[in-house]
Every structure is written in C-alpha cells, then in structure tokens.
Amino acid sequence: MQIDLLAILNAVGPSATLSFASWWFLSFLQGRYASSYDRYRALIDEFRQNRDATDPHHESTGAQVRLYRKRVEQMRLATTGGIIASMLLVVTTLTGALVAMIPQLSSLRYLGAATMVLGLVTLLVAASFVIRENTLIRHAMDSEISDLPELDR
Numbered sequence: 007m008q009i010d011l012l013a014i015l016n017a018v019g020p021s022a023t024l025s026f027a028s029w030w031f032l033s034f035l036q037g038r039y040a041s042s043y044d045r046y047r048a049l050i051d052e053f054r055q056n057r058d059a060t061d062p063h064h065e066s067t068g069a070q071v072r073l074y075r076k077r078v079e080q081m082r083l084a085t086t087g088g089i090i091a092s093m094l095l096v097v098t099t100l101t102g103a104l105v106a107m108i109p110q111l112s113s114l115r116y117l118g119a120a121t122m123v124l125g126l127v128t129l130l131v132a133a134s135f136v137i138r139e140n141t142l143i144r145h146a147m148d149s150e151i152s153d154l155p156e157l158d159r
Contacts, residue, residue, distance in 0.1 A: 009107055017106035018099045025095040028129060032088040039081035046074040066149060073146045080139040087132030094125030
C-alpha cells in the first residue's frame with residue numbers, strides 16, 4: 007500500500023485549520039471561565055467576611071455573588087461546548103486523512119461531513135453562551151456600585 011502524503015495533507019488541511027481555530031477559541035473560553043470563577047470565589051469570601059446584613063455593601067456583595075454564579079455557569083457551558091466542538095473537528099480531520107489514505111473507505115466522507123457540521127454548530131452554541139455571559143457583565147457592573155449611590159449611573 008502506497009501512501010500519497012500530499013493527498014493526505016490536501017485532504018486534512020482545511021479541516022485541520024478549523025480544528026486549530028476551535029482550540030484557540032477554547033483557550034479564550036477557558037480564560038474567561040477561570041477569570042469568572044476566581045472572581046466568584048473572591049466575592050464569596052468577601053460575603054462571608056462581612057456578615058452584617060444591615061450593611062448595604064453586604065447586600066450588594068450578595069447580589070454580585072448570584073450574578074457571578076450565573077456567569078460561571080454560562081462560561082462552564084460554553085467551555086464544555088467548545089471542547090465538544092474541538093473534538094468533533096479533530097474527528098473530521100482524522101476522517102479526511104483516512105479517506106485520503108484508504109480511498110475504499112469513501113463512505114467515511116459522510117462521517118467527516120457530519121462531524122464538521124456538528125462541530126461548527128456546537129461552536130456557535132458555545133459562542134451564544136459567551137454572548138449571554140456578556141449581558142451578565144453589564145449587570146455585574148451595575149451591581150458593583152449599587153451600594154455607592156453617588157456613582158450609580
């Protein structure tokens with residue numbers, strides 16, 4: 007069996023590019039997730055240290071904890087979607103390589119096409135969670151200064 011490396015590289019090049027791009031997007035998602043989670047933990051610590059329920063800052067911190075919990079959840083879902091999308095796009099690349107190496111397996115093209123479409127759709131779903139998380143950032147910004155009426159809006 008002779009392997010045509012050029013044919014394999016031509017077959018996997020475009021899908022490999024998509025796969026690499028999805029992994030870069032995943033690192034972006036992971037960074038946002040880690041940042042949100044760190045802030046969430048810091049707010050919980052701050053809330054625990056200030057137990058005076060009559061203090062407006064305590065109420066503000068509690069609202070921020072609830073908002074950041076939602077942000078962390080959105081980014082967790084986005085990151086999970088990004089991982090799944092990246093894996094699907096790697097399967098697309100591997101399928102393309104197999105079809106190029108063993109042309110008799112041409113029926114695998116359907117698998118490659120399906121994993122590519124599913125991977126791209128899953129990337130869109132992950133991106134939609136980032137959009138949702140961005141709207142929560144605005145609420146978090148408003149909540150940060152809610153106990154400072156002179157700065158509120």
